[in-house]
Amino acid sequence: MIPFLDLKAINEQYQEVISDELNKVLKSGWYILGESVEKFEGKFASYCGSRYCVGVANGLDALSLIIKAFDIGEGDEVIVPSNTYIASMLSISLNGATPVLIEPDINTYNIDPLKIENKITDKTKAIMVVHLYGQACDMSAIQLIADKYKLKVIEDCAQSHGALFEGQKVGSFGDAGAFSFYPGKNLGALGDAGAITTNDEELYLKLKAYRNYGSHKKYENIYKGNNSRLDEIQAAVLSVKLDYLDKENEHRKEIAKYYLGNIKNEKIILPLLIQEEHHVWHLFVVRTKDRDKLQRYLLDHKIQSLIHYPIPPHKQEAYREWNHLSYEISERIHREVLSLPISPVLSMEEVKQIVEVINSYE
Numbered sequence: 007m008i009p010f011l012d013l014k015a016i017n018e019q020y021q022e023v024i025s026d027e028l029n030k031v032l033k034s035g036w037y038i039l040g041e042s043v044e045k046f047e048g049k050f051a052s053y054c055g056s057r058y059c060v061g062v063a064n065g066l067d068a069l070s071l072i073i074k075a076f077d078i079g080e081g082d083e084v085i086v087p088s089n090t091y092i093a094s095m096l097s098i099s100l101n102g103a104t105p106v107l108i109e110p111d112i113n114t115y116n117i118d119p120l121k122i123e124n125k126i127t128d129k130t131k132a133i134m135v136v137h138l139y140g141q142a143c144d145m146s147a148i149q150l151i152a153d154k155y156k157l158k159v160i161e162d163c164a165q166s167h168g169a170l171f172e173g174q175k176v177g178s179f180g181d182a183g184a185f186s187f188y189p190g191k192n193l194g195a196l197g198d199a200g201a202i203t204t205n206d207e208e209l210y211l212k213l214k215a216y217r218n219y220g221s222h223k224k225y226e227n228i229y230k231g232n233n234s235r236l237d238e239i240q241a242a243v244l245s246v247k248l249d250y251l252d253k254e255n256e257h258r259k260e261i262a263k264y265y266l267g268n269i270k271n272e273k274i275i276l277p278l279l280i281q282e283e284h285h286v287w288h289l290f291v292v293r294t295k296d297r298d299k300l301q302r303y304l305l306d307h308k309i310q311s312l313i314h315y316p317i318p319p320h321k322q323e324a325y326r327e328w329n330h331l332s333y334e335i336s337e338r339i340h341r342e343v344l345s346l347p348i349s350p351v352l353s354m355e356e357v358k359q360i361v362e363v364i365n366s367y368e
């Protein structure tokens with residue numbers, strides 16, 4: 007069986023260095039907000055080309071703390087793509103604000119900038135872009151709209167660590183960028199972890215307090231904060247793995263290039279790549295009319311695939327109030343998509359085998 011994602015094999019590549027770093031944390035006797043977190047924050051900010059980075063507990067907290075720090079809440083609206091992973095919307099709802107859904111471009115799966123302006127009201131406070139599946143959104147178009155209406159731009163970079171738009175890393179465009187280091191992401195920890203990047207010093211200081219009970223100094227609390235700290239162990243692992251992120255993303259790109267050049271089957275729609283540097287291929291998502299049939303066929307040929315995602319957020323029970331609405335492009339995407347294996351440890355032999363199987367699909 008070719009697995010969709012072999013996390014064990016990915017992490018075993020670095021077993022020795024990771025063990026050494028974990029031992030150092032163990033022996034330091036200091037496990038929360040110490041040297042490892044500070045070191046990772048510095049490394050990750052510089053990797054992203056941002057002035058600041060704040061480590062937090064997970065990607066959802068990264069998003070929701072940004073919204074909280076911007077004082078976006080009850081009565082406010084935030085623009086978000088209709089086909090994103092539900093965490094993007096939850097971060098808005100959890101703050102009491104209203105997510106306003108915008109349909110994506112069917113070819114890139116990213117928010118369609120042309121559809122944003124007529125959904126802007128006097129309650130709109132921010133645009134949350136999601137660089138979905140690893141491909142950067144058109145940040146020039148987004149920034150123009152945000153500037154015109156004086157809106158914050160929040161980047162959900164949970165799937166796009168290292169992607170570039172016009173030579174600049176995602177996470178460094180907006181007012182703040184949110185990252186997840188969930189184990190399966192391009193940069194993954196050995197548990198939950200997340201981070202926020204920003205160039206705004208005031209926001210940075212606020213977020214450092216917000217992740218730690220609203221405290222900027224021990225036992226002095228200036229905000230009603232959360233407990234959402236990145237721990238020393240995850241930070242140590244992430245510092246090691248960050249050194250290999252570009253190399254791993256290169257391998258993903260090589261696989262994607264092979265898929266794009268060699269999958270030839272009229273039943274299958276390949277993802278549209280705008281520019282090579284824009285995409286770090288967190289997922290390689292194809293579309294086909296009878297998606298479940300393709301998935302079964304692949305499984306019969308010992309190839310595991312997954313669906314990202316089977317149910318659009320507006321049809322989830324959690325958002326009952328949206329269930330009657332229809333977002334046709336999003337619904338079509340959720341009906342037709344299938345993600346093929348792509349990972350830093352998938353061999354080109356396996357990739358060739360997958361292509362052969364897909365090309366004989368009828």
Ligand SMILES: *Cc1c(COP(=O)(O)O)cnc(C)c1O
Nearest residue numbers: 064065066091093094164186188
């Ligand atoms: C994974 C993911 C998140 C949430 O990250 P967690 O660390 O699981 O909380 C948010 N947005 C998108 C697009 C994601 O893929």
